[in-house]
Amino acid sequence: MAVQTVAGSTASSTPAVDLGPAAALSCRECGERFELGPLFACASCFGPLEVAYDLPTGSPEELRKRIEAGPDNIWRYAPLLPVPADVAEKPNINPGFTKLVKADNLARELGVTGGLYVKDDSGNPTHSFKDRVVAIAVEAARAFGFTTLSCSSTGNLAGAVGAAAARAGLRSCVFIPHDLEQGKVVMAAVYGGELVGIEGNYDDVNRFCSELIGDPLGEGWGFVNVNLRPYYGEGSKTLAYEICEQLGWRLPDQIVIPIASGSQLTKIDKGLQELIKLGLVEDKPYKIFGAQAEGCSPVSAAFKAGHDVVRPQKPNTIAKSLAIGNPADGPYVLDIARRTGGAVEDVTDEQVVDAIKLLARTEGIFGETAGGVTLGVTKKLIEAGVIDPTLTTVVVNTGDGLKTLDAVSATSQATATIKPSLEAFRAAGLGTA
């Protein structure tokens, strides 16, 4: 098959490992290219590295057919991902192809007339979008001969790594802030790997992991979001692919995405751009909106202040999965929001809880706090006239409310507790609503 080099201008050297269409790593800042390997920073300018591809050049119809004939998970997009062609046959947790729910009840409540959709990633194997990124990182770990899978996590990633490692037959040792929700801790521990609570916040955990990578103790370890980060990030492109395919190979007009490190938002944009380049969707403008919690809103603060750089914050919010005070991809998120005509906004913890309940009440979807952040910001931006209610809008729900029960447990309890008799039921004035 003829190939075309999409990122970078230098001809790619023959890669030493088989990661399918992945041709090289390229620096986001200076464009320098490197052989595929467990690298994450440019040797020349320290810029972050990303995967560059030899993408297929056949007709869009052919590629579309090939994708549609693929499995009902992210591997249907294997021709666009850094994975070997036979990836679907290996032991993997096979995430993806989650529901795109047409949220008509919610649309009515918010006054959206152009079509409102919830991309519900709580349906993944460990109930968050993190299964997508980890599945790709596992393939890179295998290719580079790593025997231990690791990560610094705000909660969901630890569970996803634990599960994927168990399935792939790799050891795992994952690191989390010590004060996470019980649901996240149990979910990370149950798969049998080592789970280490670090006394500090996520940014402390991340710093610790960077030190561990440089130490002999960390030899043979693939940290999915550190030394495997360029591959890991590519998993989020599948959200863009799925949303467009599920809309009938069409770009949405507006898409609202939560921000922790900013990787997901950045790579969804990369995925949309690839679909346009490949002719799989018609090229038209789309806007990308980023969502943060007020208690950890470094990117939103920079957006509103008109800054290009992100000033780190100390997180204090119930949206712990998004509590990264020093987001690695913050500046790229700002670029994308500004380039597409979108915005970055934040909501209070109270608005997060309200939004969790709004989604549950209108659509029967119980999202985690990150989902509350995203829907809360969507509502706020509609009310502010920033999100256009007459256009097609997709809200990404990235996790499952069962992992963050504390956020709503105070206000979500039994309506009444009664004796098992009709008399008691009637006396309590129930069942007539």
Ligand SMILES: *Cc1c(COP(=O)(O)O)cnc(C)c1O
């Ligand atoms: C990790 C996470 C995100 C966002 O992560 P990025 O670091 O911005 O890619 C969003 N929602 C949930 C539930 C998460 O766990």
Ligand SMILES: [Zn+2]
């Ligand atoms: Zn560089």
